[in-house]
Amino acid sequence: MQAGFAKRRAGGFTLLEMMVVVAILGITAAWAAPSFRQVQANSQLRGTVRETSNLIQQARNQAIQLESVHVVYFNAAGNTDICGNVLTDVGGNPAAIAVINDGPPGSANQNCCLDPGEQITILPPRPNVNWGVSVAPARVPDDIGAGLWNTETSFLFNRVAFRPDGIPVAIFPGCALRQTGSGAGAAYMNLAPPFGSRDYSVVLSPLGGSKVHAFDASTAAWTD
Numbered sequence: 001m002q003a004g005f006a007k008r009r010a011g012g013f014t015l016l017e018m019m020v021v022v023a024i025l026g027i028t029a030a031w032a033a034p035s036f037r038q039v040q041a042n043s044q045l046r047g048t049v050r051e052t053s054n055l056i057q058q059a060r061n062q063a064i065q066l067e068s069v070h071v072v073y074f075n076a077a078g079n080t081d082i083c084g085n086v087l088t089d090v091g092g093n094p095a096a097i098a099v100i101n102d103g104p105p106g107s108a109n110q111n112c113c114l115d116p117g118e119q120i121t122i123l124p125p126r127p128n129v130n131w132g133v134s135v136a137p138a139r140v141p142d143d144i145g146a147g148l149w150n151t152e153t154s155f156l157f158n159r160v161a162f163r164p165d166g167i168p169v170a171i172f173p174g175c176a177l178r179q180t181g182s183g184a185g186a187a188y189m190n191l192a193p194p195f196g197s198r199d200y201s202v203v204l205s206p207l208g209g210s211k212v213h214a215f216d217a218s219t220a221a222w223t224d
Contacts, residue, residue, distance in 0.1 A: 041128040041195040048126045049200040052097060052187055053210050055123050059099045060208045063162035069102040071112050071171065074158040074187055075131050076122075082175060083113035087122070095122035097187075105164065105177075112161065112175035134190040135197040136215040140222045143203050145185025146170075155185035155204075166208045181206040 056072065063070040073079070076087040076095040087098040101119040102110050109115040132151040139145075145154025152158055156170045160183045163169060168183025186203040199215035201222070213222045 053202045064166045067164040070162045071100045073098045074153045081113045085114045089122045096125040097123040133199040136199045140201045140213045143186040153187045
């Protein structure tokens with residue numbers, strides 16, 4: 001009897017053992033799935049923050065190289081430029097951030113609007129990424145923007161222009177470019193529910209440099 005049982009064991013797992021293994025694998029997968037989605041969401045947020053910082057610097061560099069005004073619109077999805085043009089790429093894809101090469105200062109089409117033939121660069125909306133903050137009680141200390149920082153960005157009207165000298169300036173209605181120092185501000189981003197409370201910021205200085213900050217909930221402070 002024992003010899004027969006040993007032969008059956010040597011041939012592989014019993015049905016009961018296989019059912020136990022399948023159950024364990026199912027429990028493990030169910031436990032790991034939320035953790036994997038959290039890691040993925042965190043990665044999407046960090047990636048979007050890096051892309052935002054890179055796009056801002058790209059807009060500044062191109063303004064200098066091409067000697068033209070470059071206008072950056074934030075939270076552009078579903079919104080328009082100051083002329084009412086919907087901000088999408090050539091394929092009609094919506095923009096979370098849009099950069100327009102607006103031409104040399106004072107030129108015919110230097111109007112802060114997307115005119116025919118003008119180049120537009122976009123950053124599309126990313127999954128699980130929201131504008132504004134979720135837990136940070138105050139703005140980044142070196143953010144001196146005048147906008148509503150906690151819900152979107154601290155840039156006035158959620159836009160900023162880079163002059164050909166690389167200096168960011170605020171844009172008032174009618175495409176009135178303001179004085180040096182007026183373009184400083186920050187874009188704030190956080191994770192959408194249910195992925196927790198993580199806040200990031202890309203801060204633009206009055207002279208055009210950008211820096212990324214993360215909010216540390218354990219110390220209730222922004223970190224570099």
